[in-house]
Amino acid sequence: MLMGAYGVRPGTEIEPKAFAAAERALQLDPQLAEAHHAYGAAQVFCRLDPAGAAHTLGRAIEINPRAAISYDYLAITHAVLGRFGEAVQAASRAVELEPDSVVVKYVAGGSGLWARDLDFAEKMEMRALELEPDAAFAYWVLALVKSVRGHHNEAVAFAERCCMIGDRQPLLLSGLGQTLGRAGDNVRAAAVLDELLGLQTRQYVAPLYIGDVLTGLGRFDEACDYYERSFEERNGFLIRMATSPEFDPIRDHPRFQALLRRMNLPNG
16 A cells, blocks of 8 residues: 555556455454554555545544554545544544654644644654654655745755655655745756656656646646546545645646546545
8 A cells, every 4th residue: 555655656556456455354354453444544545535544444443542553544534535623633642642653743744734734744743853863754744844834945955855865766856846846946846857757767656746846846737647647547645635735836727626526535
């Protein structure tokens, strides 16, 4: 599931394997909370079905009320369905249950961004970095938070730090390109775009990441070309488009709205 969500491989390739494994686990032990969690995670990030995932993750929490990561994923489903208060509440509960987990804090901060609570998102990612100063994905979320706030110098610095730690992986590069574009540094943003397009000739690069850089550059029609390809590939991170504020500049574009309708997601 995570390989699909983070764009390591196309979601259409990952989905049948993720569901087969989760379904087999449920057959072996219907009372295994982790199996329900895995199935719910696949629903949201492989099938793009946050409403169905919310039900399944709720079952995981019912079996194991101390399953912090299930609360974190439940927060994600609430956020993309527009239930912002419930998203932050679930993410906060996850952090209460596992206060020393970098992953729990990073995911909580990401759901806070998607729920448009920038203060909560920033606080969670800063706490993640207190635990692990080289947590690349915490820097990735912080870069987007700072960019949305209009703190462009900080946003670019966080994104550059993220790429350095994470060896310039495509997801992380997309954050750098997007923050550079939003900062008005179109030359450097275009250079990141060229880097991603060059990587695409040697390895799989999720179309979503190229679309994000194009959005940062304000090239919305081209961005939608890549977003539509991402939908055909079932890239799990598409769900964040529903509400996350970094998509506000493109949100009213007719093709973007049409894509949200195809995914049965709210428009934020």
